[in-house]
Amino acid sequence: MAIEYLGLSEINGPLVVLEGVKNASFDEIVEFRVDDGSKKLGRIVEIYEEKAVIQVFEGTENMSLSNTHTRLSGHPMEVELSPDILGRTFNGIGKPIDGLGPVIPEMKLNINGLPLNPVTREYPRNFIQTGISAIDGLTTLIRGQKLPIFSGNGLPHDQLAAQIVQQASLGSNSDEKFAIVFAAMGVKYDVAEFFRRTFEESGVSDHVVMYLNLANDPVVERLITPKVALTAAEYLAFEKGMHILVILTDITSFCEAMREVSSSKGEIPSRKGYPGYLYSELATLYERAGIVRGGTGSVTQIPILTMPNDDITHPIPDLTGYITEGQVVLDRQLHGQAIYPPINVLPSLSRLMKDGIGEGFTREDHQDVANQLFSCYAKVGDARALASVIGEDELSPLDKKYLEFGTAFEENFVGQRADENRTIQETLDKGWELLSMIPREELDRIDTKILDKYYPENVEK
């Protein structure tokens, strides 16, 4: 029988200090029992001889220095897993909240996971068709990739994520071995409800595991939620051989929670008050995507983060961009023009794209078309800047063509309906249609052979 300690020596925000503990270990989970009968979980975050600093997940309300009983669990935070978790809903630390009773565990796994050995990874190459032109054509999603959506408050990132889930998973490339792990960190009730409804309407509810920490749930719990979710994802992918799509929303709340806890621990802040280990913490989440050599399963991540003040240089999007394999950036101006999805393609990028497209994967002209569209659209920006100074009428005929191209690109290529599912062929053909607005000699990123084959000839009217 484990020893119970009565009382605490300090409570400070989400942290409590317990003195006189024997045999406690770093990162161990402890259980608190408060006088009113409520139970809470905590984690030892610092330990000095017989003094342990413990982070309480459910918040320290009602706890006093004398009314709390503490019991050491003897192990780090673990989550109970079995194939039955599919279709279930849990809270932020992995306890069922759907009223269907506890899960009978097949195994218990440490939520911190372990780093995947680069030698045993398989380089991701399988193209996932999302049916969204701006993503398929220009920032292709690859199975096993981590591709975040950089968004802002009020932008339709949730709709976009939902559309990706529906079209990528349920399209022609779907199979039984597919599941979604959804982790909500500090999101609004409506957002969680929106996703739940979307999963239900598209008939995938029994292939979804949801971990919900809503905006009014305890802040510290949020630090655990993505780890619990990713542990479940890894279990399903690497133990059960399934293809898992993980949606993490909102990474910004996760980082805010980290800052809050860090400052109450009295740590030295680095940028904007975030702790120095923000990069390492984010990396331990994002790096848990991938494919293991010889296995059949994969973990693909679509983290969503709202950039504070739409600032892409803010530490959260900045550090994320350095870890993830690209990013999809949403733009307020495009959103204002009622273009959906408002993806600003220039700062968007998929690092794994180059190896997962082209002949044998999508179509031989894919890379060239993508490069050319990027290059032309970058010139649109210059032409628009010039037009705003000297007026559109004064522009050279070529610059005018670029302006036309820009508008058409935004409306017809980037823009599409929320239920429109374009094949990659349709996307690339649309790309050529747009490129044909530009004189052929301007297309300097395309191999001559490809140009001869695909450039529509009926353009020089």
Added chain:
Amino acid sequence: MSKTAEIYGINGPVIYLKGNTGFKMSEMVYVGKENLVGEVISLKKEATTVQVFEETSGLRPGETVTASGDAISVTLGPGILNNIFDGIQRPLSVIAEQSGKYISRGMQVDSLDTEKLWDVHLTVSEGMEVYGGTIIAEVPETESIVHKSMVPPNIHGIVKSVVPDGQYNITQTIAVLTLEDGSEYELKLAQKWPIRIPRPTSKRYPASKPLVTGQRILDTLFPIAKGGTAAVPGGFGTGKTMTQHQIAKWSDADIIIYIGCGERGNEMTQVLEDFSKLHDPKTGNALMARTSLIANTSNMPVAAREASIYTGITLAEYYRDMGYDVAIMADSTSRWAEALRELSGRLEEMPAEEGFPAYLASRLSAFYERAGMMQNLNGTEGSVSIIGAVSPQGGDFSEPVTQNTKRFVRCFWGLDKSLAYARHFPAIHWLTSYSEYLGDLSYWYSENVSPKFVEYRNRIMAILNSESSLMEIVKLIGSDVLPDDQKLTLEIARVIRLGFLQQNAFHPDDTCVSLEKQFKMMEIILYLYKKCRSLIAMGMPMSVLKQENIFEKVIAIKYDVPNDHLEMMDDYKKAVKDFYNTVMEKNA
């Protein structure tokens, strides 16, 4: 009996030991029941601080820490090449065999394979006097590289006995020395060296030879010398990693040490896959045969990330001592600086700029100063070149890591976001980048490529510079109103940007280009410029010149002239001449 101590406190990767433990600074220690690897980083009478290179979850106060007696060091011997290690030189493939897809804790593995038998050819004989650095044996390590086993620095003696040529592993004694004090010293194929101490050399040479990378913007505009240092800063997605990959693949160094420091796991997998398939342009063997990878990905423990940079440079210095030219790719030094910051924060040190410790600058300079073209102790000549990627936050070059790095490197290849957005690769910006080696190397260029090389290079730079000042005007009033000679400058600058600076890493011919082709391309572009200028001077408008597709033709040289058919370049000179004549005839 080795010294032991008891754990007192634990805070993430930093642990505290009670009392005066008698441990040494930088000593390697084994922590707790699982024997996690750690390093002593501060000593006080009351407490010893240790950073642990592995995850500390589950560690308890009261567990034992054992000193190893040695500073944290690497094993140097055959088997380093064609291999992939973590930040403290544990071979990842052996770890994978033992613990499966994840990296478990407390793995006790040898850095190098101790069983494998190597074909050893002894180069010393009984009675010879040997010094630190003397080559005692040669081992064909891979199909590309002959490994030379050396007497460790600081050892001096007479060879008492040697084994005959044959097959030996790295733990067997291959020679015995009698030292000056009469004691005996056994030499093996492998030796140890502490990672934080530079290996000694006898003298340093000034930079004189370029590290030829096959990348036009680097070799021609901003060359790096063998033994030089370069920084590649850029925001995310600007192509730091691509630039490093390209140099690792195509540069004319003998050995490549690629350090993935706090970067993506998939990237390391990609390097491993690609380099096993690709062939070294010099020898035709697989690239991995001249490469060693150090992978400490971002989710691996942060203290080992800090060590990985030193592990890498020590391996590089070892091969330099054999007389090889070694190039290190450090991707990325910012992650290393952040590891310093993280540990410094855990130690509650007073932060300087942006939370980085005040010793950031001195650590950076100490690292970059380990590069250089050296005369080794054994008289051979070798070099270590460092190419360090920097990941500035928000792409802002004014942050501390970029600024401090800039002070200690002589080559700066600044990556630009707007070029990357327009998919102009390599996105190295010609206006923000510089190389201080140009003067040192100009003699080599005129001797080995052409006496006109540097002159042409400067003219190309001048055109690009005048383009940038003209663009200021164009942004305000459009290009139509410019006089024709300025329009021509813009057009030629466009040819340079698209045809010369842009280089396609995925094109079989364009991915790596010889200096000769680079020179000839410059020659043709400048010839075209000269001819066009004389046409403009005769009053021909730019619009007439543009009717001919000569500009597009010159831009396409990079694709249309295969690297092994440089004689085709002469046709272009003729084409420019023809263009001149046609325009003259039509408009005379």
